[in-house]
Amino acid sequence: MLNYxxxxxxxxxxxLAAAVSAKRSGVESILVLERxxxxxxxxxxxxxxxxxxxTFKEELTGPEYAGRFIEQLLEEKIEYRLNTMVMDIAPNxxxxxxxxxxxxxxxxxxxxxxxxxCRERSRGALNIPGYRPAGIYSxxxxxxxxxxxxxxxxxxxxxxxxxxxxxxxxxxxTLEGAKVKVVAELMPYSGGLKRNIVQCLDDYGxxxxxxxxxxxxxxxxxxxxxxxxxxxxxxxxxxxxxxxYTCDTLLLSCGLxxxxxxxxxxEVEMSPVTSxxxxxxxxxxxxxxxxxxxxxxxVHDLVDFVSEEASAAxxxxxxxxxxxAKHAETGAKDIPIVATEGARYTVxxxxxxxxxxxxxxxxxxxxxVYKNCYVSVYLNDExxxxxxxxxxxxxxxxxxxxKKEELAAFSGLSQITVKIEEA
Amino acid sequence: xxxxxxxxxxxxxxxxxxxxxxxxxxxxxVEKEEDVCCGTSKANSAIVHAGFDAEAGSLMAKLNVExxxxxxxxxxxxxxxxxxxxxxxxxxxxxxxxxxxxxxDRGVKNGVKDLRIIDREELVALEPNISDEAVAAxxxxxxxxxxxxxxxxxxxxxxxxxxxxxxxxTEVTGLEKKDGSWVIKTSQGDIETKYVVNAAGVYADKFHNxxxxxxxxxxxxxxxxxxxxxxxxxxVTHTIFQLPSKFGKGVxxxxxxxxxxxxxxxxxxxxxxxxxxxxxxGIDELINKAGTTVKGLPIxxxxxxxxxxxxxxxxxxxxxxxxxxxxGFIDCAGIESPGLxxxxxxxxxxxxxxxxxxxxxxxxxxxGTRKGILDPKTLSNEERAExxxxxxxxxxxxxRCEMITEGEIIDAIKRPLGAKSLDGVKRRTRxxxxxxxxxxxxxxxxxxxxxxxxxxxxxxxxxxxxxKIIVGINKDRI
Numbered sequence: 001m002l003n004y005x006x007x008x009x010x011x012x013x014x015x016l017a018a019a020v021s022a023k024r025s026g027v028e029s030i031l032v033l034e035r036x037x038x039x040x041x042x043x044x045x046x047x048x049x050x051x052x053x054x055t056f057k058e059e060l061t062g063p064e065y066a067g068r069f070i071e072q073l074l075e076e077k078i079e080y081r082l083n084t085m086v087m088d089i090a091p092n093x094x095x096x097x098x099x100x101x102x103x104x105x106x107x108x109x110x111x112x113x114x115x116x117x118c119r120e121r122s123r124g125a126l127n128i129p130g131y132r133p134a135g136i137y138s139x140x141x142x143x144x145x146x147x148x149x150x151x152x153x154x155x156x157x158x159x160x161x162x163x164x165x166x167x168x169x170x171x172x173x174t175l176e177g178a179k180v181k182v183v184a185e186l187m188p189y190s191g192g193l194k195r196n197i198v199q200c201l202d203d204y205g206x207x208x209x210x211x212x213x214x215x216x217x218x219x220x221x222x223x224x225x226x227x228x229x230x231x232x233x234x235x236x237x238x239x240x241x242x243x244x245y246t247c248d249t250l251l252l253s254c255g256l257x258x259x260x261x262x263x264x265x266x267e268v269e270m271s272p273v274t275s276x277x278x279x280x281x282x283x284x285x286x287x288x289x290x291x292x293x294x295x296x297x298x299v300h301d302l303v304d305f306v307s308e309e310a311s312a313a314x315x316x317x318x319x320x321x322x323x324x325a326k327h328a329e330t331g332a333k334d335i336p337i338v339a340t341e342g343a344r345y346t347v348x349x350x351x352x353x354x355x356x357x358x359x360x361x362x363x364x365x366x367x368x369v370y371k372n373c374y375v376s377v378y379l380n381d382e383x384x385x386x387x388x389x390x391x392x393x394x395x396x397x398x399x400x401x402x403k404k405e406e407l408a409a410f411s412g413l414s415q416i417t418v419k420i421e422e423a
Numbered sequence: 424x425x426x427x428x429x430x431x432x433x434x435x436x437x438x439x440x441x442x443x444x445x446x447x448x449x450x451x452x453v454e455k456e457e458d459v460c461c462g463t464s465k466a467n468s469a470i471v472h473a474g475f476d477a478e479a480g481s482l483m484a485k486l487n488v489e490x491x492x493x494x495x496x497x498x499x500x501x502x503x504x505x506x507x508x509x510x511x512x513x514x515x516x517x518x519x520x521x522x523x524x525x526x527x528d529r530g531v532k533n534g535v536k537d538l539r540i541i542d543r544e545e546l547v548a549l550e551p552n553i554s555d556e557a558v559a560a561x562x563x564x565x566x567x568x569x570x571x572x573x574x575x576x577x578x579x580x581x582x583x584x585x586x587x588x589x590x591x592x593t594e595v596t597g598l599e600k601k602d603g604s605w606v607i608k609t610s611q612g613d614i615e616t617k618y619v620v621n622a623a624g625v626y627a628d629k630f631h632n633x634x635x636x637x638x639x640x641x642x643x644x645x646x647x648x649x650x651x652x653x654x655x656x657x658x659v660t661h662t663i664f665q666l667p668s669k670f671g672k673g674v675x676x677x678x679x680x681x682x683x684x685x686x687x688x689x690x691x692x693x694x695x696x697x698x699x700x701x702x703x704x705g706i707d708e709l710i711n712k713a714g715t716t717v718k719g720l721p722i723x724x725x726x727x728x729x730x731x732x733x734x735x736x737x738x739x740x741x742x743x744x745x746x747x748x749x750x751g752f753i754d755c756a757g758i759e760s761p762g763l764x765x766x767x768x769x770x771x772x773x774x775x776x777x778x779x780x781x782x783x784x785x786x787x788x789x790x791g792t793r794k795g796i797l798d799p800k801t802l803s804n805e806e807r808a809e810x811x812x813x814x815x816x817x818x819x820x821x822x823r824c825e826m827i828t829e830g831e832i833i834d835a836i837k838r839p840l841g842a843k844s845l846d847g848v849k850r851r852t853r854x855x856x857x858x859x860x861x862x863x864x865x866x867x868x869x870x871x872x873x874x875x876x877x878x879x880x881x882x883x884x885x886x887x888x889x890x891k892i893i894v895g896i897n898k899d900r901i
Contacts, residue, residue: 085820100815103808122860124727134885221890
């Protein structure tokens with residue numbers, strides 16, 4: 001049995017930032033376990049630019065952004081193992097992992113940071129009717145084939161879903177010589193960033209059809225045609241609105257699902273909204289000494305926010321290792337943060353006024369597009385933040401900053417509420 | 424010249440091939456697809472019916488009960504997944520209890536053992552998620568579930584090991600009688616044989632009608648299914664049918680041998696023998712109906728939906744035997760549900776017919792057992808570590824969802840009748856069968872397939888034919 005103070009599950013952007021931060025917070029014994037053949041996670045296949053504007057104040061590609069953190073990890077001499085699959089994490093923090101060289105091995109950790117990322121929703125999970133030929137890919141799978149292996153997955157493409165990877169792949173496929181015929185989005189708004197719609201669709205004349213979905217897939221061996229139709233407010237197809245596109249490829253960018261199978265075996269309490277763990281402001285789950293960050297916690301829009309969140313998780317995990325359960329002991333109690341009226345969830349789910357930093361950024365997403373609205377925060381019934389926003393949309397993460405001073409001074413504080421208010 | 428050519432490498436054809444390999448016969452299986460188990464055999468309810476459903480006295484009833492009784496022993500001999508989980512036919516309306524009794528009586532007549540009618544209390548104890556409407560059920564402890572791919576592949580591999588030849592991508596286009604034997608016209612040229620076994624599933628009528636004046640008519644009856652993630656394991660533990668009634672036939676809700684939950688099928692008669700497309704109406708109907716026998720169906724956990732075609736002959740019976748007006752041509756037709764359950768008995772019956780016609784001697788070299796692909800999950804951690812030391816490929820997880828290693832995938836490719844495509848690997852190892860539906864592992868599996876087969880990755884298909892996954896290299900058309 002190996003022993004490490006902190007074991008980090010996943011060597012993508014979250015795992016890397018958490019590891020570096022934990023080391024710089026004074027913990028020496030850290031091990032990062034990565035299932036792929038290199039560190040960096042999904043960033044390695046994101047060869048477009050636009051990463052790092054917040055963190056490094058410059059525009060980097062995905063591999064460059066990952067590279068900065070990998071350099072830091074190497075400078076800090078943090079141990080990592082590649083091609084290593086974590087098979088199980090027991091509640092007593094024994095991690096069982098496996099790879100070609102070491103076989104099956106166990107690690108006793110003092111603290112664990114969950115940084116496993118997310119996976120894409122598949123055609124099956126979407127229950128799209130039709131045939132099941134070759135030529136149907138999740139956008140990320142196609143991105144890997146094109147960007148990392150240099151293979152074209154198709155020539156004529158229809159994309160379902162306007163998540164960021166789908167939008168990025170619309171542009172990438174076009175640049176590589178494919179014809180992207182249309183992007184259909186079930187919702188009346190896009191799930192991706194506004195800048196991606198402009199730079200990846202509008203600039204290339206690719207139509208985006210909101211409130212549309214795929215109703216049929218033709219082709220027994222390879223995709224031959226895709227039929228899309230408009231959907232009503234109930235998101236069901238409206239008969240008579242079908243449009244058929246001949247094509248050989250369907251890409252799906254219909255949402256990401258945090259990969260929490262290991263968290264469940266660890267008996268971590270999960271949010272039904274995010275499908276990620278419920279955490280306090282230290283990013284600690286209900287299982288003492290188990291922290292979560294990045295897309296395994298909630299799906300982010302920008303990697304910069306992943307790095308920021310993961311750094312915090314690393315720091316708190318280090319404090320836990322140094323001080324044990326005492327790190328969490330305070331006089332004040334954890335105050336629940338309730339997301340309602342347009343706000344779908346918040347990370348963290350609770351905050352402790354005693355333990356928190358001077359300022360704490362609470363991140364959340366909205367459930368619909370709201371124009372000229374206010375993002376409001378209430379301490380009990382008293383509104384303390386009322387921030388005007390020209391537009392908020394589900395594709396972009398929102399944030400509010402809570403101040404320790406304000407929370408600590410509020411007598412009898414029992415609940416914090418985050419909501420969207422119409423003008 | 425072959426002694427026997429079997430048309431179709433589905434479960435009936437493969438079971439027949441395996442049973443025929445017990446004899447000194449020169450046997451060949453021709454299959455239009457690139458692999459075994461590509462038609463009806465791969466898309467069905469994956470259950471072993473106890474045998475109370477088929478009409479008393481029918482061949483269906485006889486072979487169902489026999490097949491069901493053979494299944495457990497066979498699953499051990501040939502190393503495929505089978506579980507005797509028991510089945511329940513749930514009655515939702517007090518006034519229909521007599522129908523339950525009828526079904527019980529029929530089952531007893533068919534020779535099904537241990538049947539019992541149970542009351543609501545016992546039913547709830549067996550299945551806590553049963554519908555609040557359920558009043559009683561027919562309990563068949565002998566019912567089971569099986570991996571349909573596993574069984575079909577096991578039959579075929581064992582047949583191949585015992586000398587049966589398999590020709591894939593070989594579509595039969597015509598049949599001619601010549602000097603007392605048969606000439607089979609195929610997409611790969613003519614094949615001569617003394618005997619033909621017609622195990623062509625939904626196409627069995629086509630070949631039958633080429634040689635016989637007494638026509639068969641097979642309707643592809645489409646069944647849509649939804650498969651739920653393994654996280655739903657335990658939602659139901661028995662196979663749950665709805666008692667057919669004036670309220671409709673209902674659909675079944677069943678665990679699979681791998682811990683998923685399966686709901687289905689619908690029953691939609693179509694014309695197109697390749698019409699395995701699902702439809703929105705079909706899936707909607709299915710989800711509604713599944714919700715009548717159980718409560719709280721975790722339908723959001725769906726990971727894939729699919730459709731299969733039953734080879735429904737107008738007479739709803741198995742047609743197995745030599746044709747009177749076409750000597751040497753043996754039908755194995757009309758094999759719809761309970762065809763999978765009956766497969767072991769069907770194979771045996773076909774082999775006996777051929778043996779009687781040919782007076783073939785026993786094959787002294789026949790080996791009746793076969794070892795499946797090693798599943799490292801069945802090993803202890805120590806054994807697993809030892810295995811990885813011997814072969815590091817078993818330390819490399821390729822499919823994250825089902826935790827399938829490179830070692831298993833290589834085994835699937837290298838063994839007799841090995842996998843050539845992604846679907847071939849999937850049916851043999853479950854790589855790509857999980858919740859991400861091959862999003863993560865398909866590029867890696869393509870790489871392994873290409874390396875082990877010594878071909879370019881662009882040659883690797885999803886399921887043979889034109890089902891290419893990679894169509895070129897970046898910017899090759901600019």
